[in-house]
Amino acid sequence: MAELVPICRVDDLTDGGMHKVEVLGCEYLVIQRDEATFVVDAACTNDWADLSTGSLDGSIVTCPKCGGQFDITSGDVVREPPTFPLDTYNVEVKEGGVFSDVTGY
Ligand code: FES
Numbered sequence: 001m002a003e004l005v006p007i008c009r010v011d012d013l014t015d016g017g018m019h020k021v022e023v024l025g026c027e028y029l030v031i032q033r034d035e036a037t038f039v040v041d042a043a044c045t046n047d048w049a050d051l052s053t054g055s056l057d058g059s060i061v062t063c064p065k066c067g068g069q070f071d072i073t074s075g076d077v078v079r080e081p082p083t084f085p086l087d088t089y090n091v092e093v094k095e096g097g098v099f100s101d102v103t104g105y
Contacts, residue, residue: 004092004099007039011096018061020052024104027052028089031072033059038072039089039100046082 007023013032020042021028027042029052040061042051049065056062059073069079075086089100 002090002101002103004090004101006097007100007102008098009096010093010098013037013098016056018052018056020050023100023102026102026104028100028102029061029072030098030100031056031061033072037091037093037098039091039098039102040070040072040075040086044068044070044082045077045084045086051086 008021008030012019015032019030029040029042031038044051044063046068049063051061054062054064059071060069060078061072062069066081068082070086071078075088077085089102092099
């Protein structure tokens, strides 16, 4: 596993909500759901819309621009037009902090 870097505090997260962070020059979504925490790229792979302004239903995030959907647990496309999955990252929660192996630019 690549080096884990701090990306936010656990207190920043709400269950079932999306929290956008900028780390190493890139934007990511941090999502807490059913006691698990996920980190994915914040930009849609179709036309780079900000997924944090879309909606989250369970593990499915819907893009606000043209309605594409991704499963945040895998990054897989659930509904086109996107054809490429979101990048997903390893996560560790410890001592009130959220750490991930995001790579930045
Ligand atoms: S920009 Fe996200 S589906 Fe088109």
